[in-house]
Amino acid sequence: MRRTITLLALLAAPILTAGQVFAADPPKPAVAAAAAASTAPAVPGLWLLTDYPSQTVRPGEATTIRFKLQNSGIAPETLAVSVDGVPAGWKIELMGNGQPIAAAMAPTNDSVALQLRVDVPKDAKPGSQNIVVHAKGATQSIDLPMTLTIGKEVPAKLAIKTQLPSLIGTSKSSFDYTLSVTNDSGKEMTVALAAQSPGNFQTTFTEGYGTNEISSLPIEAGASKDIKVKVRPPQEIKAGDYPVLVKVSAEGATAEQKVTLQISGQGALSLTSKDGRLSGEAQVGKTADYMLVVGNDGTAPIENVEMSGSVPADWKVEFNPKTLPSVAPNEKKEVKVSVTPSEKAIAGDYVASFRAGGRGDSKSADYRITVTTSTLWGMVGIGIIAIALLVLLGAVARFGRR
C-alpha cells in the first residue's frame, strides 16, 4: 500500500511541476515558458520514471520495459542501478542503449533512457511479481517499484479498412484500392494478403507507393500500413458490379474488406468489309458498290453510328443506311457504300477512308480502290486503224492497175 502511494507521488511530481510553471506565469509566451521549464524546474530532484509501472509479461518470452532516469536541476551524479526482487528462474537485465549496464548518469535537466529486459521462464506460474529498480549514488538513492503480472497471450488481431471501397471504370481500366491494415496485437506479425475475385480478374498487391508486388508484409505491433490492391478485370467482361474480397491473415487472425468494381460497359466499333478485303475496283465515272460491316466488339451498345467517308476530290460517296440507330455488342450490321470516281479520274489505285462514328467510339478503315478506265477509247483507236485500212483499200480499189 505504501509502495503504491510512493508510485503515485513519483508519477504526479512532473505533472505538478509543469502545472505549477504554467500556473505561476500565465501571461508569458509559450517559448519563454518552455525555456523556463527546461532551465529552472520547480522541483529539483532525481527520478526513475516509467509509463506503465504495472505490466503484463508472457511465459517463455522476453519483454522489454522502457524507463528513464530523469534529472531535474541537480548536479549530475553516477548512480549504480540494480534490480531487486527478481523471482527465481527469471532473468532480468538492465540495459542501456542495447547493452547491459550497471550504472547510469543523467545530465542536469535531462534524462537517460534505460530498458529492463525481462526473460520469463516457460514454466512460470500465473500471478504477480513485484520487483524494484534501485538507483544509488553518493548522495541520492531512488527506487522504482514495478509489478509484473504473468498474463495470457493477447490474441492476434488485425483490422483492415479502406476509404474508397467502390470504384467505377471500364473493362479496360485498372482499379486501384488503397487499404490500411492495422496490427492490433501485441507483437509484430507478418500479414499474408489475398483477394477473392470473380472470374479472370487479376489482383496484385503493392505496398503504399511502392511498385514491387507483394504477397505478405510485416506490420509492427499496433502499427498500420497502407497497401494497394490493383484489380484488372478481363477486357470482355460485361458491365455490372463485381465484388472483390480482400483478406489479410496472420497467425490465426483474419480481417477482410469488400471492395466493389463498378464496371461500366464500353462499346468498341469495328469496321471492315463483308469478306474482309479492303480493296475494290471502280470504273471512271461509274458507281461501284461495296459492302461494309459495322460491328461492335465492346460490352455496351453504341448508339447513333454515323457513316462518313473521305474520297479523292470530285468523287462521290454515299452510304446506305447513312446512320445506324444502335449497334449492340457482338452485333454486325451491313452498310452499302457507293463510290463514284470522278469523270476525270486517272486509272490507278486510290485510297478512300470510310469512318463509322458513334457515341463513345469511332473507327475508320482505309479502302483501296483500283480505278479502271473505260475501254471505249480503245474501241475508238481500233476504229481509227480500221479507217486507215479502209483508206488503203480505197486506194487499192481506185488506183489498182493491171
Add this chain to the structure above:
Amino acid sequence: MQREGSPFTGLGPVFIKELSDHLTSVRMMVLTLFVIVFGAFPVASSLQTLRTVVGADAYLYLRIFTIEPEQVPISFITALNFIIPLMAIGLGFDSVNSEFNRRTLSRVLSQPIYRDALLLGKFLGGLMTLAVGLLALWLIVFGAGLLLLGIPPRGVEVARAFGFLLVAIAYGGVWLSVSMLFSVVFRSTATSALCALGMWLFFFILWPMIANALVLGFAPREITTVDQYVGIQQLAIALQRLSPGTLFSEALLGLLNPETRTLGFMLPQQMRGAIPNAPLPLDQSLLLIWPQVTGLIAGMIVVFAAAYVVFQREEVRA
C-alpha cells in the same frame, strides 16, 4: 481497166526474196552491228547498276529497259528511240528506186505480180527484217538479265516487254513506210535517203523547238485561269505527239513503267487520294498507251497508202 484476180498475187515470192536479200546483205550486217553496239551498251550498263541495287522490285526486268545507268547517260529505250528510225530508213530508203535504177522493176512487173503485191511485199520484208533484228536484241536483253540478275522474269513482265517489242516494230514500220514513200517519190536513192534522214532529224531536233515556239505564240500574254494553263499544256503535248518519236517513248513509258498513270497533263487535284507508286494492271496500262499505239499503226498505214498511190501512178519503164 479492171484487173483480174487478187491484188496480192505474187506477194509471197516478193516477201521471201526481199527478206533473203535483206538478211544476206552487208547493209544488214552493218545495221545489226549498229543495233548491238547502241542497244547492248546501255543494257550492260543498266544491268551493272541493277546488280548493285538492293531491295525488292516487282518489275526488275522492266528496269533494264528504263533505268538510266550511271556510267552512260542514256537508257535502253532512249537508244532505241534513236536507232530504230535509222534502221528502218536504212532498210527502206532504196527499196523501189534502186530496182528502178537497176532496171529490174519492169522485169519484175512483167511477171504475174501486181504493183500492190510488190510494194506490200517489200514493206513486209523490211518490217520482218526489222522485227528479226529487234527480237534478237530483245532476247539478248532477257538472256543477259537472266545471266546477270539470276532471277527469272515474271509473266506480267514478259507480257509488258512483249508489248514493248510490238510497239517498237510498229514504230519501225512508220519510219519504214516513210522511207519507202521517199524511195517511190524520188528516182535517186541518195535523194530519198537524204529526205528520209532529214525528216528523222527534223522530228528529233527541230520539231520540239518548233512546237515550243508555236505554244509560246498561241499562249495569251498572261495566264489567268487554271483552264488556260491546262489548255496551253495540252496544246504543247498535242504538238509534241505529232512526232512519232514522242508517241513511241510515251507508249514505252506506259508499258515499261507500270507506275505511270497518265501520259498527259495532270492537275494536282487529280492526284489527291492516289496511292503513289502503285502499279497499274496490265490492261489499264494497255488502255493508257492505246492512243499512242493507234497513232503509230494508223500513221504507218496512211503513209504506206500514200506511197502506194504514188507508186501506182508512176511510170516504171526506164
